Amino acid sequence: MVKEIEATGIPVVHICTVVPISLTVGANRIVPAVAIPHPLGNPALDFDEEKALRRKLVEKALKALQTKVEDQTVFED
DSSP, X not given: OHHHHHHTTOOOEEEESOHHHHHHHXXXXXXXXXXXXXXXXXXXXXXXXXXXXXXXXXXXXXXXXXXXXXXXXXXXX
16 A cells, blocks of 8 residues: 555655565555554553654654655664
């Protein structure tokens, strides 16, 4: 679905826990997530730490949306 949305001219970021799968399906902008059971958080953290973790992931995804890419790109730390 990511490739179909991109084909219309709308940039998409795929936040995922298993990067090789995103690469296989052809996602252009990939942001690695935290873990399979909790991709956008970590319940072991206290409230403020988890909020900071989630903010960091969203900010990374927003930066990826603004980045022009030619090939598949994984946005690591």
